[in-house]
Amino acid sequence: MQISRTTAFDVLSSGRTLALRAATGVFDKCPPFVAARAITFALRALGVRIGSATVFWGMPRLSGAGDLASRLRIGTYGGFNARCYFELADKVTIGDHVAVGQDVMFLTCTRDTSNPENRGRALGSAPIEVGNGSWIGARCTIMPGVKIGAGSVIGASVVVTKDVPPNTLLMGTRSISLAKWR
Amino acid sequence: MDRSEPKLTNWQKVVTLLREETTGIHPRLIALNALVALLPRHQAQATRARLLTVAGFRIGPGTRLAGIPKINGGSNLFSNLSIGRDCEIDADCVLDLGERITIGDRVTLGPGVMILTSTHELDIREHRAGPVQLSPVSVGDGVWLGPRCVILPGVTLGAGAIVNPGAVVNKDVPPHTRVGGIPATQVEVLKPIASTAS
Numbered sequence: 001m002q003i004s005r006t007t008a009f010d011v012l013s014s015g016r017t018l019a020l021r022a023a024t025g026v027f028d029k030c031p032p033f034v035a036a037r038a039i040t041f042a043l044r045a046l047g048v049r050i051g052s053a054t055v056f057w058g059m060p061r062l063s064g065a066g067d068l069a070s071r072l073r074i075g076t077y078g079g080f081n082a083r084c085y086f087e088l089a090d091k092v093t094i095g096d097h098v099a100v101g102q103d104v105m106f107l108t109c110t111r112d113t114s115n116p117e118n119r120g121r122a123l124g125s126a127p128i129e130v131g132n133g134s135w136i137g138a139r140c141t142i143m144p145g146v147k148i149g150a151g152s153v154i155g156a157s158v159v160v161t162k163d164v165p166p167n168t169l170l171m172g173t174r175s176i177s178l179a180k181w182r
Numbered sequence: 183m184d185r186s187e188p189k190l191t192n193w194q195k196v197v198t199l200l201r202e203e204t205t206g207i208h209p210r211l212i213a214l215n216a217l218v219a220l221l222p223r224h225q226a227q228a229t230r231a232r233l234l235t236v237a238g239f240r241i242g243p244g245t246r247l248a249g250i251p252k253i254n255g256g257s258n259l260f261s262n263l264s265i266g267r268d269c270e271i272d273a274d275c276v277l278d279l280g281e282r283i284t285i286g287d288r289v290t291l292g293p294g295v296m297i298l299t300s301t302h303e304l305d306i307r308e309h310r311a312g313p314v315q316l317s318p319v320s321v322g323d324g325v326w327l328g329p330r331c332v333i334l335p336g337v338t339l340g341a342g343a344i345v346n347p348g349a350v351v352n353k354d355v356p357p358h359t360r361v362g363g364i365p366a367t368q369v370e371v372l373k374p375i376a377s378t379a380s
Contacts, residue, residue, distance in 0.1 A: 031206050031207065031208070031211065031212065031254065032206060032252075032254040033205065033206035033254060034203065034204065034205075034206040034207050035203050035204075036202075036203065037199065037202070037203055038203065077309070079311065082254065083252075097308060097309040097310075099302065099310070099311030102276065102278075102296075103276070103296070132308065133306075133307055133308045133309050133310050134310060135302065135304075135310035135311040138296060138298060138332065139296060139332060150307070151307030151308070151310060152310075153304065153310050155350065155352075155364065155365070156296075156298075156332045156334060156350050156364075157330075157332045157348065157350045157364060158364060167307055171350075171352075171364060171365050172350070172363060172364030172365060173364075174365075178307070181304075182305070182306050182307060
């Protein structure tokens with residue numbers, strides 16, 4: 001067992017995480033599309049790296065232990081609709097000009113399914129990357145370790161378990177290439 | 183095309199920002215949600231419909247709601263929803279009222295149904311989600327929308343149609359048809375039995 005010594009940095013960063021959780025609790029009460037700039041400003045101030053002109057139209061729910069803010073990185077000119085969910089056990093990197101619909105889940109916690117007594121034991125974590133210009137529809141679930149290529153479009157209510165190549169339209173299990181389309 | 187935007191003073195910028203930040207506030211909706219938070223889920227279903235009517239939505243008699251749907255939309259949000267009579271609406275539904283949503287009579291919405299009216303145009307690869315597009319949704323009489331299905335903007339569901347659980351409907355559904363899957367395809371043609379039992 002590893003014994004960790006608390007440093008000044010830990011205290012500072014845990015204070016920041018506490019403030020982030022408090023802000024989540026406050027802004028959760030806002031109806032969607034209200035105080036969007038205030039929400040984005042609060043997230044930026046609490047250490048989430050968010051590029052310029054990106055707007056969170058509702059407070060996302062952030063889960064995970066430790067310094068959450070450092071694991072989320074978002075590019076410029078993005079738009080995030082209400083009730084997004086980020087499981088920040090690992091890094092979630094989102095590129096520029098990305099649009100994300102409502103109720104989208106980014107999951108990073110992997111599970112060990114080999115034990116018949118406990119099929120869903122937490123195993124580890126895998127990062128998620130979303131390329132520039134992609135568009136993720138409402139109520140999608142992005143599974144751990146998935147890389148979504150630049151310029152891809154994910155339709156509504158899709159569970160993305162595998163990597164998505166660039167310029168692909170994914171709708172359910174069907175995928176169509178958008179490479180020739182603009 | 184001349185794309186030059188008019189120069190705004192700092193004061194005008196602040197006013198524009200504040201207006202944008204507060205357009206989603208609907209005092210009647212907030213009061214409704216605060217009041218309804220006191221009611222337990224799946225209880226007081228007729229009362230909930232009554233409260234929605236008081237807030238300004240058009241809802242037919244006999245409609246019951248197990249939970250207040252999550253509602254968002256612009257200033258004409260209250261006139262954009264009309265629900266017929268004797269509908270059953272389960273909890274955790276999402277109604278996006280950027281455009282009109284018309285729900286007929288005797289419609290059943292399962293838990294977590296999402297009806298969307300706003301989407302984006304598919305744009306260049308550097309920025310796929312283009313300008314916002316709004317289109318109305320209409321749900322015919324006697325339709326059953328299964329749990330957690332998604333109805334995309336511009337869809338018209340014919341009378342007596344069934345949407346399977348988890349389906350994503352992106353095209354119009356003819357009357358008396360069962361659709362399912364992502365994107366939703368026809369699974370079964372149902373018999374339109376004209377019974378006048380009542």
